[in-house]
Amino acid sequence: MTSIIELYVFVLAAFVGFQVITRVPPLLHTPLMSATNAISGISLVGSLVLAGASRDSLSNWLGFIAVTAATINVVGGFLITDRMLKMFRRDEKPPPGPAARKAVPPGETAR
Amino acid sequence: MNARELFIQAIYLAASVLFILGLKSLSHPDKARLGMQQAALGMVLAIVGTLFNHEIIRFDLIGAALILGTVIGYPLGMFVPMTAMPQRIAISHMFGALAATLVGVAEYHGHTGPVPRYIMAALGFEVLFGALTVTGSFMAFGKLQEFITGKPVTYRGQNTVNISLFGVAVLMFVFLIARPESSVVFFAMIGLALLLGVFMVLPIGGADMPVVVSLLNSYAGLASAATGFAIQNNVLIICGALDGASGFLLSVLMSKAMNRSFSNVLFGAFGQTAPALAAGPGAKDLTVRSVSAEDAAIQMAYAGQVIVVPGYGMAVAQAQHVVRELADVLEKRGVTVKYAIHPVAGRMPGHMNVLLAEANVPYDRLYDMEEINSEFERADVALVIGANDVVNPAARSDPQSPIYGMPILDADKSKGVIVLKRSMNPGFAGIENNLFYAPNTSMLFGDAKSSLTRLVTEVKAL
Helix, strand or coil: CHHHHHHHHHHHHHHHHHHHHHCCCHHHHHHHHHHHHHHHHHHHHHHHHHHHECCCHHHHHHHHHHHHHHHHHHHHHHHHHHHHHHHCCCCCCCCCCCCCCCCCCHHHHCC | CCHHHHHHHHHHHHHHHHHHHHHHHCCCHHHHHHHHHHHHHHHHHHHHHHHCCCCECCCHHHHHHHHHHHHHHHHHHHCCCHHHHHHHHHHHHHHHHHHHHHHHHHHHHHCCCCCCHHHHHHHHHHHHHHHHHHHHHHHHHHHHHCCCCCCCCCCCCHHHHHHHHHHHHHHHHHHHHHCCCCHHHHHHHHHHHHHHHHHHHCCCCHHHHHHHHHHHHHHHHHHHHHHHHHCCCHHHHHHHHHHHHHHHHHHHHHHHHCCCCHHHHHHHCHHHHHHHHHCCCCHHHCCCCECCHHHHHHHHHCCCEEEEEECHHHHHCCCHHHHHHHHHHHHHCCCEEEEEECCCCCCCCCHHHHHHHHCCCCHHHEEEHHHHHHHHHHCCEEEEECCCHHHCCHHHHCCCCCCCCCCCCCHHHCCEEEEEECCCCCCCCCCCCHHHHCCCEEEEECCHHHHHHHHHHHHHHC
16 A cells, blocks of 8 residues: 555655646756756665664675765765856846746747 | 644645645746745755654664765755756756665665565655666766767667566566565566666667656655555655646647657657658758858847847856846847856756846746737847757748757748858757758857857947
């Protein structure tokens, strides 16, 4: 039964993911990739337990490597995302051309 | 569920919400930074919460790994230049997939008693996609960093080999679900998946990297979602699904922007078929008009509107700062400068945007293909910097061309086109570009950065 609930969670999360990410403009696609990378470091919730549980030492050491790899993504990923997002700034002067520009959802850009 | 577990689950739920809000904030550049900082807070919460897990009894390895990861991760976050971003992203997919794969191996190895079938299915999926992503991402990293050739590596029967290898891996996976105890098959499948990752990326060339990097992003996400199923952890399932959805969506967008299907990118080996068709009709009889920096500068300085079309060449020459300098001197003379960004310009989704943002170009000057294409007709000059296939009119007009049907930037429709290019060698895909021979096009040969520097000097001197 639990596995069915997990399937629900997966499908709904994927659905939310599609909805949210469709709205990210192409402008921010690189920060989006580094952001999802940083968030994927959440695999720490599994690897931390492995590294610290009282199982055999092989599990502990595999956990150790996994924690290291995931931490690299968390630390590096959030830092580099922030570094990139800091660079995106608006012009102080009014933008040229038609004033009413809005971010076009990427789904409509690549037709 | 006891109080401690309830507490941990509450933290995981909070973290999941913060992650989704963080990704949502990326829909606008002004809100994005704060949103991602909140997501980072969510991550810290999740890590701290996990440390309360009753199973954790020793903290020596955890502490050491967290410190080691931070020591390696910090420079990867703070000091990697923006031009190296594609390979930086590729290698981080490797780390993510490595973590997922190792958790899978450890869970399989340390499982007490027989592994239930559905857990086995999750573990198998996890290590299969995880291992494939580890080596695949490393190959992508190598190609982008250029210690592995960026050209497609192909041989006769390559697709047959790859598909059979994948078929065997899938058979092993099915066998494992039937017989979870066969650990030899489990490890053989991992070995095969590692090999498959290498073989899968070998035939892929530099220009197709945006699709592959996005696809690997998706695989890494799916592998961690599978980890979530295996260890029954919802936050992991949610993040894996988000990551997988994001990577999948990006790879679909990138494929569309090249007018190619997934399978064509993975099995097509673009650069291989192109040379046969390279001698486009009539291309050889046409002449190229070369222009001096001085004349090009005059053309731009007296223009009403200049549209800059950056491509991978700009990234290679690290010319983004000089581009901005040129735009500054032109704007001082009253010229309107805009930037036209093709979705697959560069080696990764959004590559050009990040480089130009680094050079302090305001983001409201960066236009997507759909927004800018109608503007070219009104532009006096389209300045093409190290871009080739994304402005090749053959994509619109020549059904014989390998890139026929790919949406392009209509740079050829502007009154004048100035192309900055190293030489007349065809671009990455080896396809002749008729834009270079068009009567309204003039070529300014040389390294993009030094050409631009000369242009800045000339415009200033006017």
